[in-house]
Amino acid sequence: MVGDPIGDYLPTLIRFVVLAVVVLGVSVGVHYVLRNVFHLKRDIAIGFSLITPWILGFLIFNLIPIVSTFVLSFTDYNLQQTPNFIGTQNYETLIGSDINFWPSIRLTVLYSVISVPISVTLSLLLSLVLSRNLKGIGVYRVLYYLPSIVPAVAVVLLWRWIFNPDVGLLNLILSPILNLTNTPSPDWFGDEKFVLPAFIIMSLWTALGNNTVIMLGARKGVAGDLYEAASIDGANSWTKFLRITIPMMTPAIFFLVVVEFASAMQLFTPAAFARATPAAGRFMNLLIYTYGFQQSRMGYATALAVILFLLILAATIVLFRSQARWVYYEGQER
Amino acid sequence: MSATVTQSTASPGNASWNPARIRRVIGKAIAYILVSALGVVFLIPLFWLVSSSLKIGNEIFDQPVQWWPAVPQWNNYPDAWNALPFTRFLFNTLFVTLLPLVAEVLVSAIVAYGFSRFVFPGRNILFLVMISTMFLPDAVKLIPTFIIWNSFGLINHYDPLVLASVLGGTPLFIFLMRQFFSTIPKEIEEAALIDGANVVQTFMRVMLPLIRPALLSVSIIGFQGHWNDFLGPLIYLNDQAKYTLTVGMYFFTGGVNERPHWEWLMAMSTLMIIPILILFIIFQRYFIEGLTSGAVKG
Structure with missing residues (x-):
């Protein structure tokens, strides 16, 4: 084999085992201290001891990085030199004079705002169809789930061919309509007007299967006796759909919208490999990668990351606030 | 399900094809057609993935589209x-x-x-x-x-x-x-x-x-x-x-x-x-x- 696999794997493996032992030791230590030094109850000591690995991970891989990102965004850090504090200059440059900034925000936000509702609605409808007692349901489940297991790199390259203006599958299928209306075939990733629709179509193909599986789970969880009770009350199937199925599925819909929106805002691999025309703007996460890792402007890139974070945070807060209006939780009065 | 059983026992023969049952059968047929059509849409890119993996480099861009290569190039793998x-x-x-x-x-x-x-x-x-x-x-x-x-x-x-x-x-x-x-x-x-x-x-x-x-x-x-x-x-x-x-x-x-x-x-x-x-x-x-x-x- 090429290189020195054992020499590459073994040190990591050793550090992995050592770290695992250390974490285990800390957990046991927490239990010992809480029980024997503070004389706390058994449940409290065991509970804290069991969640110790998470607390450690939260501090090291969440809290410290987030705080650092905010701090770094006010510096000119470039990996080589010690960072200098430069105030809000990164933000001023980004918002005021960076020609990539606004197109990037526009593309990322529009993509998320349009693709997520379409994807969630379609997966809801699909799950309703699939939840009927169809024969061979397993086959369809596998079929729809297939696209979400294809490596993202392969997905993009596949779609680059499908979107090819001259020999791509999509324009081939569209050609009768295009000829009829006498419109030139769109150059999907090459024409700034079509970049956004192209990304949305691609995302639907990738995400629909995954989302449908989650929706299907939620659909199955709706208790059958609710429908029986409604039937006795003389409700027809449309009323049952509107008054039982949909409300009972709103927690899953909500969960999906929040998670999907956050991940849509952070689109990376498809954005990196679509080679879409830069005229349409670059996705924010790709721009962060470009500034930070290709141009080594870490401080500047973290300022962009903070803005992305604030956008997602704002959207998440709005969604959570809206919950009271449309999300129904069992055992809770409306 | 239970509804169907009661219907057919109550009115045997052709009468079991009442509007409710017809509606149910049509509904099921539409569901099948929908999921199958969508399944095909989902499968085409994957089919293309596999068929392209068996083509000679430039055949991928051949016109008209070659759904399956004339001579599958298994040695591509x-x-x-x-x-x-x-x-x-x-x-x-x-x-x-x-x-x-x-x-x-x-x-x-x-x-x-x-x-x-x-x-x-x-x-x-x-x-x-x-x-x-x-x-x-x-x-x-x-x-x-x-x-x-x-x-x-x-x-x-x-x-x-x-x-x-x-x-x-x-x-x-x-x-x-x-x-x-x-x-x-x-x-x-x-x-x-x-x-x-x-x-x-x-x-x-x-x-x-x-x-x-x-x-x-x-x-x-x-x-x-x-x-x-x-x-x-x-x-x-x-x-x-x-x-x-x-x-x-x-x-x-x-x-x-x-x-x-x-x-x-x-x-x-x-x-x-x-x-x-x-x-x-x-x-x-x-x-x-x-x-x-x-x-x-x-």
Whole structure:
């Protein structure tokens, strides 16, 4: 084999085992201290001891990085030199004079705002169809789930061919309509007007299967006796759909919208490999990668990351606030 | 279902084709047509993936479209595999997939057990904090995390892709498994305790086997995530020999002096799908069950 696999794997493996032992030791230590030094109850000591690995991970891989990102965004850090504090200059440059900034925000936000509702609605409808007692349901489940297991790199390259203006599958299928209306075939990733629709179509193909599986789970969880009770009350199937199925599925819909929106805002691999025309703007996460890792402007890139974070945070807060209006939780009065 | 039975016994013969039943049959037919049509739409790109992997380089762009190559080039597979050190890439990928997977599933189960079964002060707030980290964009942590690993001198090592799994587990996994734990009656644990088992024994011998569907579904999600990860290996690994399959594949998209090898890329992509596909087909029942109990009671 090429290189020195054992020499590459073994040190990591050793550090992995050592770290695992250390974490285990800390957990046991927490239990010992809480029980024997503070004389706390058994449940409290065991509970804290069991969640110790998470607390450690939260501090090291969440809290410290987030705080650092905010701090770094006010510096000119470039990996080589010690960072200098430069105030809000990164933000001023980004918002005021960076020609990539606004197109990037526009593309990322529009993509998320349009693709997520379409994807969630379609997966809801699909799950309703699939939840009927169809024969061979397993086959369809596998079929729809297939696209979400294809490596993202392969997905993009596949779609680059499908979107090819001259020999791509999509324009081939569209050609009768295009000829009829006498419109030139769109150059999907090459024409700034079509970049956004192209990304949305691609995302639907990738995400629909995954989302449908989650929706299907939620659909199955709706208790059958609710429908029986409604039937006795003389409700027809449309009323049952509107008054039982949909409300009972709103927690899953909500969960999906929040998670999907956050991940849509952070689109990376498809954005990196679509080679879409830069005229349409670059996705924010790709721009962060470009500034930070290709141009080594870490401080500047973290300022962009903070803005992305604030956008997602704002959207998440709005969604959570809206919950009271449309999300129904069992055992809770409306 | 029961409605159909009563209908047909009440009015035998042709009369059973009443409007309600006709409507039901038509509804079912439409459902079949819909799911099948959509299934075809979903399959076409995948079919193309496989058929392209068997073509001669430029045939992919032939007009009119060649749905299946005249002479399937099966040797594309060994050719692609040998064009770059893919055997090494496969072992690298397995290393950065299986090691963190085992750790993160086990650690998540332990943390989930702590959150679901033991009452301690601040439990709900800590759980809420844990859930909210699920919604934190990775982008905001990416650069400082890179700097942390860099300061330990671990860039171009596998550590950044592997070690984090020991600490913390994965919020989504903890969430799903906690939901699953909460469906298990407390009496089962109490019985184990009376039999003299300690917490570790109860967890390993009684609780873990009971949440097997959840363990399976998070394992599939986790496997898929590490197996297909691209950004992580791209940022942290520099030597070609250390690359994973996804990063290696990317070289087939062509460079400054080299034409892209689409057929090789498609061949490698097809190969990469197979392990996950097998896992999903075998475990799809558990997979849905494992996800369901989390999403519904969420």
